[in-house]
Amino acid sequence: DQQVKQNSPSLSVQEGRISILNCDYTNSMFDYFLWYKKYPAEGPTFLISISSIKDKNEDGRFTVFLNKSAKHLSLHIVPSQPGDSAVYFCAASDVGSGAGSYQLTFGKGTKLSVIP
Amino acid sequence: DVKVTQSSRYLVKRTGEKVFLECVQDMDHENMFWYRQDPGLGLRLIYFSYDVKMKEKGDIPEGYSVSREKKERFSLILESASTNQTSMYLCASKRGGVNEQFFGPGTRLTVL
Numbered sequence: 586d587q588q589v590k591q592n593s594p595s596l597s598v599q600e601g602r603i604s605i606l607n608c609d610y611t612n613s614m615f616d617y618f619l620w621y622k623k624y625p626a627e628g629p630t631f632l633i634s635i636s637s638i639k640d641k642n643e644d645g646r647f648t649v650f651l652n653k654s655a656k657h658l659s660l661h662i663v664p665s666q667p668g669d670s671a672v673y674f675c676a677a678s679d680v681g682s683g684a685g686s687y688q689l690t691f692g693k694g695t696k697l698s699v700i701p
Numbered sequence: 702d703v704k705v706t707q708s709s710r711y712l713v714k715r716t717g718e719k720v721f722l723e724c725v726q727d728m729d730h731e732n733m734f735w736y737r738q739d740p741g742l743g744l745r746l747i748y749f750s751y752d753v754k755m756k757e758k759g760d761i762p763e764g765y766s767v768s769r770e771k772k773e774r775f776s777l778i779l780e781s782a783s784t785n786q787t788s789m790y791l792c793a794s795k796r797g798g799v800n801e802q803f804f805g806p807g808t809r810l811t812v813l
Contacts, residue, residue: 594741617800628705628791628804629744674744678800687732687751688759689802693743 588612589677591692600701604662608675608692611656615677619689620649620660623672632673633660665699672696704728705805707792713811720779722808724792731797733775735759735767737788738807744791750775751797782812 590609598604608618616637621629635642635649635658642649648661662669675692708723724733734749736759746759748767756767764786768776775794779786789809793802 591743619800621804626710626807626809628793628806630804631801634801687749687757688734688746689800691744693741 586611587693588615589675589690589692591673591675591695593695594693595696595698597698597700598665600667600699601664604660604665604669604697604699606660606662606673606675606695606697608658608660609656610658610677612677612679612690613656614679615690617678618649618651618658619676619678620647621674621676621691622669623674623694629674662697665697667699667701670697670699705792705794705803707790707805707808709808710806711809711811713813714779714782715813716783718779718782718812720782720810720812722777722779722790722792722810724775724777724794724805725773726775726794726803727773728794728796728803729772730794730803731772732795732802733769734793734795734802735765735775735777736791736793737761738791739788747777782810784812786810787812 619634620632622632623629651658672694674694676689705726735747736744750769766778791807792805795802
């Protein structure tokens with residue numbers, strides 16, 4: 586049972602345009618969400634996060650939006666650059682105590698290709 | 702900067718061999734994790750540890766064990782490697798009380 590879903594395995598965007606990566610979740614206990622970026626043959630690197638008490642967080646070209654009622658979040662990259670081409674993972678953490686609070690649940694990833 | 706290192710970038714082993722994957726972090730993080738990444742499946746948690754000598758099973762612990770004798774080091778052990786354990790293995794660590802995990806560069810393991 587997949588609790589974090591990234592329904593688009595891949596996305597192609599022209600350089601300079603907006604990239605929108607989507608993520609849906611089913612567990613209402615999730616209270617913190619993160620996006621990671623991964624290049625081939627490297628480990629994922631943290632990109633941006635958002636707490637469930639917010640609906641938007643911005644860091645330079647990257648903005649994450651959270652819609653709690655829809656259990657949906659999205660990552661916007663504006664403007665997209667060729668160096669943004671990578672796999673992007675959405676991850677979620679729940680509010681519970683004990684073992685659950687140590688873990689992140691990851692989506693399967695979306696491969697973004699930014700075309701020059 | 703947090704640094705998470707893994708003992709090998711690429712590893713080739715034979716079926717039935719015992720395999721050790723080592724992970725070291727230099728930021729005194731309490732929590733450490735082992736994942737495997739496979740195409741179309743994303744990152745799946747194998748085991749994690751929230752303290753020295755403590756371990757918890759993740760989503761796919763079968764065929765694996767772990768060891769954490771020192772705070773900075775977390776080892777993943779494949780007792781008898783099988784071809785379906787061919788994968789990219791990623792180690793991560795984090796400080797207690799925060800969500801962000803820091804990842805190592807990964808070990809690409811091939812089991813022949």
